Amino acid sequence: MMLYLLLYFCLPLTRTSQISEILSLRSDSCIIALLELTENSTLGTFFDAFLSEFDNPVVSESIAFRKYEAPFEWSDGTSLLAHCNTDGNNDDIKYKFGKNCHSEIVAFKKHPPDITCLFPPPVPDKVAFEAVYKGHLNFEDFASFVNVNCETYFTSDGGLNELGVMKNRLEKELPWKYDVRFEDIINSKAEYPRCPEIADPTTIQFLKDYISKSRPVIIKNAAQDWPALQKWNLNFLKSSIPKDRKVHIKVAPFGEFEGVENITLWKDFTGFNFPSFVKDQLKFPDLVVVRPATLDMTFREFVESLASRDYAKANASLYLEYSSIQDYLEETTSDFSEFEFIADWLRLDSTNIWLSDGNTLGKLHFDPLDNILVMVEGEKELTLFDPFNNGDLYEAHIQEAKLKFSIETKSFLREGLQQSTSIVMSPLDILKPNLKMFPNAAESRPVRCRISKGDALFLPAFWWHEVQSFPSDNQFNLAINFWYDPFYNKEFPCPDCQLNVNFKYRQLMKKLK
Incomplete structure (x- = not known):
């Protein structure tokens, strides 16, 4: 040498x-x-x-x-x-x-x-x-x-070195799957497997059994001691936040957020100029990810709209999503806290609120961060798919399109094709799957996780998920999520790239001996 x-x-x-x-x-x-x-x-x-x-x-x-x-x-x-x-x-x-x-x-x-x-x-x-x-x-x-x-x-x-040996072992153990094929579920030959549930995990147990294995799990009643569970109703939130506080609201028809559909449905399809050197790289040039329209209003106006259901009656769903609590609802941050079983190990990236009328569907996508999702009001059911063979769900660039919305008529217009692409959405519609168009999806292995008030779901980074929300008896749905720098990382969009241990957490592997 x-x-x-x-x-x-x-x-x-x-x-x-x-x-x-x-x-x-x-x-x-x-x-x-x-x-x-x-x-x-x-x-x-x-x-x-x-x-x-x-x-x-x-x-x-x-x-x-x-x-x-x-x-x-x-x-x-x-x-x-x-x-x-x-x-x-x-x-x-x-x-x-x-x-x-x-x-x-x-x-x-x-x-x-x-x-x-x-x-x-x-x-x-x-x-x-x-x-x-x-x-x-x-x-x-x-x-x-x-x-x-x-x-x-x-x-x-x-x-x-010793950490390198541990890293290789962890990554080799990752490609595990649930037992039931997606094709068998849609052909009524099997039912969705259900998420495991645990209660009050120790910090070391959570690291060894879930974080290091990229394994989703529901922690029952994890937030039962949060003041938010008793205090947070729409009237309390409205009175707690300054009346002139502005929020950025997403608006989508029939509660469906960020689905994928044919580009020819868009009014500006014929005259839209998408650079050929970009379009030629798209696996699905005939599809677009439908981004919701946006509205800026005060938080008070938003909450009053949820209560009155003015928009919902016109089949327009309002959603405060991906929104930092520290930025929008800083007055409420003493009503909740991180959980030791994950905060002891991972680095917090952001804390967000998700507030709607409870009739929303977030279509199939992944996030590149480890996630703790906590229900404060209502329920959510998530359909998950593992990230160990992302070719099954056709991870790729997909052109984006943004809806327009008229406040006066409360109607939507499909006119807003973009020169940008989404890199985290699947083109597969799991409620109406087209296995002729997406045959690899037949072999994917889903699992369903339903969380109720006080429950928390650990959703590891890069797990695909579709999220159906349900309102409480009080006719709204509210969740808090904590995003963390992921324990496992990968390049994306790259359907063949595998998860690897985040170098930031190299010393954490010593705890896994």
Whole structure:
């Protein structure tokens, strides 16, 4: 292996080609680069010695080690080295930087192509490195630097460390499935399996049995001690929030939010100009995700509209969804709290309110965050599908379209095709499934979870879910959800990409021994 490295480093690169290589390599690999001012430096000798022990074919799948003659500058004249002061009076780059420079080892983290956007990304002419090695010249410290910046799990001799072994084990255990095929359910040969239910889990039990296994579960009566369960009715909420507080409300016909339908139903279909280089990449160019119309009103007006059912009588459903409680209802935050069984482990991203008349249907999609969904009023029934084979549910870019809504007539207009795409919606309608169009869905394995007042559902990141809400006797539905940085991550939309342990939680794996 050392012979290979020496042969590689003996091939000189011009400064232009060095820059080009960095820009190219970082899309596929993390780069650990020695920027060497003088040959045979102490830092260079250490770098070579480390690679002779560390580098191997497994390592090279994720990390590219390089030596570059330094200093050199980007096209705008800035130095790649961290500790260089420029002297613009001389064009000789050695002289220009040499007085205040020294050799460095730097890390360029991997930056894969952005698959969330179908428009071609801009080509950079310079990139910043993320870290400079400042530790002692010993293999253990340097291996730690490499792992932190490349999100890898190697020992100083290039083997897999203890956390890496644990990570591989967890990920290999993931592709589990419920027993019943979706096709058997829609052909009335079987019923939906039901979510498991538990009560008052310990924090370590919840981590081992549910978070680390990406396994949904209902925690019965988890919120039974929340003041919100006793206090939060429409009159209380209306009186608790300043009367001029504005909210952003979604409006959809017949309670159906963000379904997928044929693009020809839209009035502006014939004259809409969608760039061909984007449309050619769409798997389903004839379909659109129907985004709801929006209304801005005061929170008081919204609550009064729910109570009067003025919009519901016209088959228009109002929904305060994906809305931060801290932003919209900060006066109520003392009435609920996080649960220790998850807050002890995961990092909170946001806390949201979901308030409607209770007759809403959120169509099949996934969220890239771990979720605790808590019922405060009414019920929700979620149909879930696992994220272990996303080709079954046709994960892909789908063009978006946004409804228009007339307040005067309380009617909708399908005229609002967008040049954007959704990346989290399934084109499959599970209530009217077309298995000829989506045959892979036949083998998917769903499960149903119904939660009532005081219950909480743990919904792991990337699990597909369709959410049917039901009103309480008080004729509304209210839920709070806590979103957390996910324990498992994946690229999306990418139907073949698998879940992998989030590097942020690498130390948490020690609890799973």
